[in-house]
Amino acid sequence: MRNSLILGLILIGFLLGGFFSVDQRELGMVSFSANKPIQSYPPGLHWKVPFYGELSYVYTNQRSSYVAMNQSLSVESGQAFTSKVVVNWQVTQAESYLHYLNNNSVKVFDSELSQAVLTKLSTLAVNAKSNLDFQGNVEQLKNWSLTNLGIKIINLQIVSLNPIAAPVISPHGKLNNSNLLSPESIYIAAQQIKTQADATHRTELANLRASDPQFFDYFIKVHNLGESAQSKQEIPALNKLYN
Structure with a gap:
């Protein structure tokens, strides 16, 4: 019994x-x-x-990823620029998505996603007449699938678009360096560049916070962990930070 x-x-x-x-x-x-x-x-x-x-x-709900371009793009007018975008995406084929992650890593997935977005942005830039035209084309780009990843890109949000100034070329085809700066002037110019870069960084963070508060919170948590953690043991699984 x-x-x-x-x-x-x-x-x-x-x-x-x-x-x-x-x-x-x-x-x-x-x-x-x-x-x-x-x-x-x-x-x-x-x-x-x-x-x-x-x-x-x-x-299966919407997620967001932050993509910064390391290479410059150019529109028809010849204006070159770099850009940073927030990618809003969603899993639509759970089996394909899980199969990809099981055979790769999250880092590889992020790299594949970033490359697909950069390729799409490059195509849009080539067909755009100006930076403003490029931004409009990006805003209209919605709901396109990446079947190999099992996801759908819902839309792209431009966080920043930074034009690249063309170098000044002399009539002889050389860079114009006639106006060389003194060490003191170089230091002042460097401080101005740093101040401008800091201001741009703050603006980008503000834009990111306004466009996607949840991803902004996740981004800040990861940044703070990177600054404060003394060892790997102090860093939790990153997916647990995304609430």
């Missing part, structure tokens, strides 16, 4: 261990062996055979 009771309790515990809940913002994904497809579960309470299959959760 006692053994039967113990076995019954173990069985009940085993069965209860199969229940799991999926949040309204997520999909539950259970992956099995390579020969069996991934099974998805919508938001709600579900049950699966305990210890059979690996349960993962895929966040």
